[in-house]
Amino acid sequence: MAGMKRFDQKRGLAAFLANLRRLPDTLSYSIFRHGRPRSERGRSQAVFSSLFLHLHPTRVHVRTLGLTATFGLGIAALSFFIILLVTGILLMVYYTPSTELAYNSMKDIHYVVPSGRLIRNVHRWGAHLMVIVVMLHMCRVFYTASYKAPREFNWLLGMALFVVTLALSFTGYLLPWDQLAYWAITIGANIASSPRELTDALGITQWFDPGGLQKELLLGAGEVGQDALTRFYLLHVMLLPIVLVMLASVHFWRIRKDGGLGRPQAEQTSGAVGQAPDLVPPPGGENDKTWSLMAVVRDRSAATDNEPGDTVATWPYLLRGELVVFMLCTLACLVLGVLYDAPLKEIANPNVPENPAKAPWYFLGLQEMVSYSAFMGGLVIPAVAMVGLALIPYLDREAEPAGVYMSGRAGRKIALQSLAFAVLLAVAWVAIPVNFGWLRNWFPGIPQIVIIFVNPGSLLTLGYAAWSLVILRNTGSTRLGAIALFTCFVAGFVVMTYVGMELRGPNWDFYWSRSHWPVH
Amino acid sequence: MAGRLEPEPIARRDFLGLAGWWTAALAVLGSLAGMVRLPNPRVLPETSRRFRIGRSRDYPVGSMQVVPDKNVLLVSRREGFAAISMVCTHLGCIVDRSETGFACPCHGSSFAKDGSVVAGPAPRGLRWLEVSRSIDGRLTVDSGREVPAGTWFRA
Ligand code: HEM
Ligand code: FES
DSSP states (O other): OHHHHHHHHHHHHHHHHHHHHHHHHHHHHHHHSSOOOOSHHHHHHHHHHOTTGGGSOSEEEHHHHSHHHHTTHHHHHHHHHHHHHHHHHHHHTTOOOSTTTHHHHHHHHHHTSTTHHHHHHHHHHHHHHHHHHHHHHHHHHHHTTTTSTTOHHHHHHHHHHHHHHHHHHHHHHHTTOBHHHHHHHHHHHHHHTTHHHHHHHHTOTTTOOHHHHHHHHHHSSSSSSHHHHHHHHHIIIIIHHHHHHHHHHHHHHHHHHTTSSOOOGGGOOSOOTTSOOOOOOOTTOTTOHHHHHHHTOSSOOTTTSSOGGGEEEIIIIIHHHHHHHHHHHHHHHHHHHHHSOOOOOSBOOTTSOOSSOOOOGGGHHHHHHHTTOHHIIIIIHHHHHHHHHHHHHHHOOOOOOTTSGGGSHHHHHHHHHHHHHHHHHHHHHHHHHHHHOOHHHHSTTOOHHHHHHSSHHHHHHHHHHHHHHHHHHHHOOHHHHHHHHHHHHHHHHHHHHHIIIIIBOGGGOBOSSGGGSOOO | OOOSSSOOOOOHHHHHHHHHHHHHHHHHHHHHHHHHHTTSOSSOOOOOSEEEEEOGGGSOTTOEEEETTTTEEEEEETTEEEEEEOBOTTTOOBOEEETTEEEOTTTOOEEETTSOEEESSOSSOOOEEEEEEOTTSOEEEEEEEEEOTTOOBOO
C-alpha cells in the first residue's frame, strides 16, 4: 500500500509539471478554442469564433478593400471614438464637474498633470476629427447610393449616430467651464427655448411654453449653472457614449445582414436578402465544418453568395486595412495634439460675453442662420434638414447599383450644377442682408411673426427644396433629385459654416478677414 | 350568438396570457412616466432675483448707470426711475451700451435707448424690470418681474 501511494505521488507531481508546462497552450485554447491559426481556414475560424472579430464576415468582397470604396471613413469614425473613450477616461481621473472646481481641474490637467496636456489635446482633436469624418462618411455613403434598399435602415441608424456624435461634442464643450464654454452653451440653451419666439408672437406663452420646458430639461435651471454642468457631464460621460456604442453595434451588424457593403450589380452574384441560399459547396472541402455553417446562414453574406474568387480572407486583408486606418487616426491626433493646444480661456463670467461669442465650428452654420431668427435657424431649419435627409432612402427607391460615385455621368453633372447653384444662392442670401439690411431696417414697424418666417435662412431652404423638385421633374429620376438635394445641403452647410467661422467678427458684423477686426 | 352580453368565450390560457402582457406593459409605462418626471425640476435653483441698488440720491436725474454685476441699466429721469435689463432677448448675451442705445455682441441685434429693437434677430425689445422701494428706503429691482416699457417708478 505504502509503495502504491508513493508511486501515485510521483505521478501527480509529473502531471502537475506537465500541466504547468502546457499552461500557455491550455490557457489560450480555453479562451480562443483553437490554436494559432496557420491556414486560411484556421484564420476564418478565428474570425468566426471571436466575439469581437465576428462582426466581420470570414471573407469579404475584394471591392470592399479598395481605397475609394469607403476611404476607410467608417472605420476612421470608430477609431476616433475609441481614442476618445480612452483619453476621456484618463481625463476623468482629474476632472471635477463643479462650477467651482471644473476650471481649476482643467488648468491642472493642462499645466500640472503629467502628460495631461497631450491627453487633453488628443481628446479635443479627436472630437473635431470625428465630427469631420462622420460627415465625410455620410457623403461617401450618399454619393455611392449605398443608402438604397436593403440599407435604408442603416442610413437611419447612421443619422442617429450623426446626431449623437454632435451631441457628444456639444456636451463636452461646456465642461472646461471657461468663457468659450459658458457662452456657447448659453446660446445653445437659448436656442432650445426659442419656440418662445413663436409663442410670444402669438401671445400664448403663458399657457403653452414648449421652449421653456426644453430649456429647463436641458439646464435644470433658468441659466447655465451647476445644474447644467451636472447634466452635461452626465450626458457626456455616460448616457451618450452608451447610446453611441449601442447604435454603432447595430450599425455594424446591419452591414453584414444587408449583404456587406453595397457594390455594383455586375460584381454581385445570386441570392436575395432574407432567402436561404442553396447550400453552397464549402470551398475548403467537404468536411470543413466552419464553411458549412456559413453556408446555411439565412442571409446574403459575402461567404455564401459570391464566387470564392471575388473574395479575400478577412484575416489578414481586412483586419490589416482597419489597423492601418486606426494607426493613421491615432497619428493625426498625436501630431495635432503635440503641435496645437486645446484652448482654455478665462474662467466663465456670466456678466461679460465673449465678443464675438461663437459656438463650436460645426454649429457656426447654424449660428449664422440663428442670427436671422433663432426659432427658424436654430430649430425649424435643422429639423427640416434632418427629416429630409432621413427620408431620402424611402423616397428614392430607384434600383441602382450601389458603389458608383454619383451613379455615373448624369449624376456628376447634376451634382456640379447643384453645387454651383447652392453656393451662389447661399452667398447671395448672406450678401444681401450684409449690404442692404433686412426687413426690420426697411419697414421698422413690421410684425415679429413676419421676421420669424421670412428670413434669409428659410428662403435659402425653400430655394434648395425648389431646385431639387425642378431637377426631379426635369430628369424624371428620384436619384438625381436626391443628388441635387443632398449637394445643396452640403454646399449650404459649408458656405454658412465658413461665413460663421471666418467672416463674422465682433457684434457678428461682416469682416473680410480677422485682421480687420477692431481692436478692443 | 356572441354579443355584448354574451361575448365570444376566450380561452383561459389566452386570457391569462393577455392579462400578463398588459400588466407588464402597464408596469413599464408607469415606471417610464415616473422616470421622465425626475429630470424636470419643480423648483428652479436660483439666487433671489430681487436686489437693492442703493438710495435714490445715488442716481441723480438724467443719469444712466449700469448696476455692478447685475446686467441692469438704471435710468433716472424727471418722470422717475426705470431699470432696463441688459440681457439680449435673442439668445441671452449681455448687450453693450452704444451711442444710439444698446448693441449685442453675439448676433448683432441693436436696440434704441428705450430698449426697443432697431435691427437684428432679437424678437422683442429689452425687458423693463420692476423698480420699487424697500422698507429701509433703498431702491430695489426685481429682475424676475417685467413691467411694460415706459413704466417709471416715482420715488
Ligand atoms: C459614429 C458614427 C459612424 C460610425 C462609427 C460608422 C461606421 C461605419 C462603418 C465602419 C461602415 C463600413 C463601411 C465604411 O467604412 O464606410 C459603415 C457603413 C455605412 N454607414 Fe456608417 N458610421 C457612422 C455614421 C454614419 C452616418 C452619419 C451615416 C449616414 C447617415 C451612415 C450610414 C452608413 C451606411 C448606409 C453604411 C453601409 C454602406 C455600404 O453598404 O456601402 N453611417 N459605417
Ligand atoms: S444674443 Fe443678442 S443678438 Fe443674439
